[in-house]
Amino acid sequence: MKLVVQVRLLPTPEQAAALEATLRAVNAAACQVSTLAYDQRVFRNYDLRKHAYTSIKDHYGLAAQAAQHVIKKVADAYAVLHANLRAGNLGKPGSARRLKAESKPIVFRSEAAQPFDDRCLSWQIDARTVSIWTVAGRLKDLTFTASAEQLKTLSAYRKGESDLVCRDGMWFLIATCDLPDRPVSLPDGFLGVDLGIANIATTSTGTRHCGKALNAVRHRRRELRRRLQAKGTKSAKRLLKKRRRAEARFAANTNHVIAKQIVTEAERTGQGIALEDLQGIRDRVRLRKPQRVTLHAWSFHQLGSFISYKAARAGVAIIHVDPSYTSQQCSACGHVDKNNRPDQETFSCTSCGFAEHADVNAARNIASRGVAGWAVSHAA
Numbered sequence: 001m002k003l004v005v006q007v008r009l010l011p012t013p014e015q016a017a018a019l020e021a022t023l024r025a026v027n028a029a030a031c032q033v034s035t036l037a038y039d040q041r042v043f044r045n046y047d048l049r050k051h052a053y054t055s056i057k058d059h060y061g062l063a064a065q066a067a068q069h070v071i072k073k074v075a076d077a078y079a080v081l082h083a084n085l086r087a088g089n090l091g092k093p094g095s096a097r098r099l100k101a102e103s104k105p106i107v108f109r110s111e112a113a114q115p116f117d118d119r120c121l122s123w124q125i126d127a128r129t130v131s132i133w134t135v136a137g138r139l140k141d142l143t144f145t146a147s148a149e150q151l152k153t154l155s156a157y158r159k160g161e162s163d164l165v166c167r168d169g170m171w172f173l174i175a176t177c178d179l180p181d182r183p184v185s186l187p188d189g190f191l192g193v194d195l196g197i198a199n200i201a202t203t204s205t206g207t208r209h210c211g212k213a214l215n216a217v218r219h220r221r222r223e224l225r226r227r228l229q230a231k232g233t234k235s236a237k238r239l240l241k242k243r244r245r246a247e248a249r250f251a252a253n254t255n256h257v258i259a260k261q262i263v264t265e266a267e268r269t270g271q272g273i274a275l276e277d278l279q280g281i282r283d284r285v286r287l288r289k290p291q292r293v294t295l296h297a298w299s300f301h302q303l304g305s306f307i308s309y310k311a312a313r314a315g316v317a318i319i320h321v322d323p324s325y326t327s328q329q330c331s332a333c334g335h336v337d338k339n340n341r342p343d344q345e346t347f348s349c350t351s352c353g354f355a356e357h358a359d360v361n362a363a364r365n366i367a368s369r370g371v372a373g374w375a376v377s378h379a380a
Contacts, residue, residue, distance in 0.1 A: 001180075001181055001309070001312050002179070003153070003157075003176075003177050004174050005175045006175075007144045007145065007146040007175070008145050008172055009144050010142075010145060011143075018137075019132075019134060019166070019171060020111075020166065022134040022135050023110065023112070023114055023166060024111075025135050026114045027112050028060060029059075029062060030070050030074050030108040031105075031107055032052070033048060033056060033071055033074045034077070034078075034105045034108065036052055037075075037105070039105075045071060045072050045075040048074065048075055053067055061135050062135070063120065065117065065120050066120060066133060069116070069120075113164060113174075114163065115162070115164075116161060116162050116163070121133070123175075125155045128143060128144055128146065129144065130142050130144060132164070153177050157177040157178055157179050158177050159176060159177065160178070162174060179313070181312070182314070183315055184315055184317045186317075187270070187317040189271045189367070189371060190204075190319070190370035191262070191271045191272070191273050192204035192274045192366035192369075193274065193363060194276065194360075194363040194366055195275075197215075198212070198344060200258060200303070202357075202359035204363040205265070207261075208357075208359065217250070218247065221246065225243070228240050252302065255299065256306055263311050263314055263316060266311070267315075267316050272316060272318060272319060272370065272374065273318045273319075274318075274366045274369065274371075274373075275304055275307065275319070275321070276320070276323035277320040277322060278301065278304065321366055321373055323366070326366055328340050328341060330354055331356070331361045332349065332352055332354035333351055333352040335350070335351035337351070347362075
């Protein structure tokens with residue numbers, strides 16, 4: 001299982017200037033290679049090397065390995081673009097969004113991340129320093145800070161490339177770590193998880209991670225953002241820039257907390273975790289306008305991915321099930337009827353009279369489908 005560890009660099013002003021110059025150089029080179037690839041319709045890594053390697057190495061003062069990483073970055077960017085075009089993620093052929101993506105070469109920001117391998121970057125974990133190549137020469141004894149757990153993970157499992165990132169004037173290295181897969185324990189039943197708007201996540205045991213307070217915070221921040229955008233002054237724009245990642249950090253932290261609690265409960269009880277397969281949920285559901293903002297703004301996919309990787313680290317089985325009619329189906333008798341939901345919170349079966357909180361009932365249906373799906377997929 002692959003994870004990333006992000007550590008913060010603590011460069012001196014001279015070291016920071018060298019790092020900044022390096023990012024500007026490699027991304028300017030990447031833009032040149034991208035234009036060449038687009039004009040000549042050459043997108044494969046090794047073909048691009050024949051056309052661009054010598055010119056960018058000499059013109060931008062790049063080391064040999066750095067120049068190859070620039071070319072590979074461009075090739076990977078076009079591979080992602082073409083995959084999105086084939087999958088229809090950028091619209092149908094002829095649509096404005098698709099034409100915009102196809103009509104010009106990919107452009108790299110001057111501070112876009114740059115990958116470094118072990119030839120360009122070496123770690124001294126015990127000393128908490130790194131040695132990294134820059135256009136100003138090799139920087140040695142560049143200090144970084146990390147938690148004890150991060151240091152342990154880096155020391156034992158770091159493998160492959162690390163990305164140099166500049167974010168809001170701060171410098172980070174994001175290292176790839178390859179952890180061994182933990183054997184999945186045979187589950188004793190499944191913990192169903194229903195994802196929603198009023199409650200971010202509800203488990204089949206009745207635990208509800210309420211979204212009311214979260215939505216209030218997000219509504220307040222959204223209103224502040226709207227007022228600042230309408231104001232349009234320099235100070236308003238400065239504050240908007242300062243706060244632009246605040247909600248993303250807030251959502252990620254909330255999703256981490258919820259995911260950890262769910263995985264801990266499943267691990268403690270010896271159960272697996274059953275999640276809804278929410279692929280394409282934004283295209284399927286029909287909601288009132290106020291709810292659309294909440295649905296499209298909250299990262300349910302991120303929450304699901306956090307649960308999945310935390311479950312894999314803990315050896316907890318996980319399965320994705322079809323979410324169709326889980327909110328209308330009675331978890332006691334199986335009767336499906338939209339009239340079983342008289343309101344958002346309440347589930348009351350019109351057949352057997354069973355009553356429960358609607359999200360808990362849905363989570364129990366997801367848990368049942370998890371048991372059935374596991375039995376089918378792991379039949380002897």
